[in-house]
Amino acid sequence: MAETPAASCKRTPLFDLHVELGAKMVPFAGYEMPVQYPLGVLKEHNHTRENAGLFDVSHMGQAWLVGEDAAAALETLVPAELQALEAGQQRYTQLLNEDGTILDDLMVTRPVETEKQDRLYLVVNAACKDQDFALITEKLAGRAKLEIIDDHALIAIQGPKAVDATAAIFGDVVRTQSFMSQQVLPFEGKPCLISRSGYTGEDGYEISVPADLAEALSRAFINQDIVEPIGLGARDSLRLEAGLCLYGNDIDTTTTPIEAGLIWSIGKRRREEGGFPGASVIQKQIADGVERKRVGIQPEGRAPAREGTPVTDGNGNEIGKITSGGFGPTVGGPVAMGYVAASHKEPGTAIHLLVRGKEVPAKVVKLPFVKPGFYRG
Structure with a gap:
C-alpha cells in the first residue's frame, strides 16, 4: 500500500520540536514522523539500550471506553481477561x-x-485507529461509549535510565511503579497518565x-544528559530485537494469536469460556496445535533478511516467510x-532463507534476541 504523501499528512503536537532537533521527517501511518535525528539510527538504538531514549508516539490512537460494564463489553471483541483488571x-x-x-x-x-x-x-495502533474506533463504537453500542482522546499527546521514555529521567520530572514515586501499571501524576499542574510499559x-x-504541554515535557526529558530523542528507525530495530510484533508485518488478518506466540495474552477463563x-478457532488451536508458528530467525553472515523473504528447509521446499528483519x-x-x-x-533448527534466488543458511532461535529490561520490582 502506497504511503500517504507528506503534504496530506497530519502532524503531532511535537512536529516543530522534531524539525528544530534536525529530524528527518517521513510519512508514517498518515502522519509526518521522525525516522531519525542527526545522531543516526545506530547510535539512537545503542543510546536507548544504554541510557534513555524519548519517542513521540502521539500518532497512536487514545480513547476512553465508558460504561458500567465496559470491561465485559470489550471482552466480546478481545480474548484478554479484562474484568479482573485492578x-x-x-x-x-x-x-x-x-x-x-x-x-489490531x-x-x-x-x-x-x-x-x-x-x-x-485504550491505546491502539495509528494505522488502524479509525477502523478500530468505528468497530468498537458499532459493536458495543448500547453497552459502552467510546470517547476519543484527541487533546493529548503520547510520548515514551525507554531504556535502563528511563526511571532516572522520569523521576527527575515526576518524582521518585515512579521508581517503584510496577510493570504494566498506570498512575496519574501532574506536570505543570495538569494530570498525565503514566504507564510503565513500552515497545x-x-x-x-x-x-x-x-x-x-507535550513540548515542554519533551524538553524536560531531552535537557537531561542521559536522554536523546529517538526516531522510528531505531524504534523498529529495538522492538525487533525484543521480539515484539509489529501490526501489519508479524500479525494481521492472516494470523491468530496462537500462531503468533501470543497465547500468554489470553486469560485462562477466556480460553475456557470463549465469548x-x-x-x-482459538480453542481448537490451543487444544490441537497450529500448522505454523512465529519464531526468531538468525541468518548466518552479515546480510539482513527483509520482510517477505521465503524460508526453506534446505531442500528447496518453502516452509515459511520472514515478516520482520534487519540488523540488530x-x-x-x-x-x-x-x-x-x-x-x-x-x-536450533537449521533453515535457509531465499535471498535474491540464493539460499542463505540460518537457524531458528528463541525470542527475544536481547534480555528484557522490564522492571519487576
Missing part, C-alpha cells in the same frame, strides 16, 4: 475477527482513580500528556522474525 493495571490484547485472526493489537488499562472505575483507557524491551514509561470473535545493533548481526511450519519451530 485499578491501575494494564493489559495487552488483540481485536479479533470471526476467523480468530487479528484486526492494543493496550487496555483500568484507571487508578476511584471515580473513573466506569471506564477503560523496546527496556524499562520505561508511556506518558499521555495534554497536547499543550470473543473466533473463540472456537545490540546483537551485532542480522535478526529476523517470521512464520515457519510447526515441524521447524524448535530453537
Whole structure:
C-alpha cells in the first residue's frame, strides 16, 4: 500500500520540536514522523539500550471506553481477561475477527482513580485507529461509549535510565511503579497518565500528556544528559530485537494469536469460556496445535533478511516467510522474525532463507534476541 504523501499528512503536537532537533521527517501511518535525528539510527538504538531514549508516539490512537460494564463489553471483541483488571493495571490484547485472526493489537488499562472505575483507557495502533474506533463504537453500542482522546499527546521514555529521567520530572514515586501499571501524576499542574510499559524491551514509561504541554515535557526529558530523542528507525530495530510484533508485518488478518506466540495474552477463563470473535478457532488451536508458528530467525553472515523473504528447509521446499528483519545493533548481526511450519519451530533448527534466488543458511532461535529490561520490582 502506497504511503500517504507528506503534504496530506497530519502532524503531532511535537512536529516543530522534531524539525528544530534536525529530524528527518517521513510519512508514517498518515502522519509526518521522525525516522531519525542527526545522531543516526545506530547510535539512537545503542543510546536507548544504554541510557534513555524519548519517542513521540502521539500518532497512536487514545480513547476512553465508558460504561458500567465496559470491561465485559470489550471482552466480546478481545480474548484478554479484562474484568479482573485492578485499578491501575494494564493489559495487552488483540481485536479479533470471526476467523480468530487479528484486526489490531492494543493496550487496555483500568484507571487508578476511584471515580473513573466506569471506564477503560485504550491505546491502539495509528494505522488502524479509525477502523478500530468505528468497530468498537458499532459493536458495543448500547453497552459502552467510546470517547476519543484527541487533546493529548503520547510520548515514551525507554531504556535502563528511563526511571532516572522520569523521576527527575515526576518524582521518585515512579521508581517503584510496577510493570504494566498506570498512575496519574501532574506536570505543570495538569494530570498525565503514566504507564510503565513500552515497545523496546527496556524499562520505561508511556506518558499521555495534554497536547499543550507535550513540548515542554519533551524538553524536560531531552535537557537531561542521559536522554536523546529517538526516531522510528531505531524504534523498529529495538522492538525487533525484543521480539515484539509489529501490526501489519508479524500479525494481521492472516494470523491468530496462537500462531503468533501470543497465547500468554489470553486469560485462562477466556480460553475456557470463549465469548470473543473466533473463540472456537482459538480453542481448537490451543487444544490441537497450529500448522505454523512465529519464531526468531538468525541468518548466518552479515546480510539482513527483509520482510517477505521465503524460508526453506534446505531442500528447496518453502516452509515459511520472514515478516520482520534487519540488523540488530545490540546483537551485532542480522535478526529476523517470521512464520515457519510447526515441524521447524524448535530453537536450533537449521533453515535457509531465499535471498535474491540464493539460499542463505540460518537457524531458528528463541525470542527475544536481547534480555528484557522490564522492571519487576
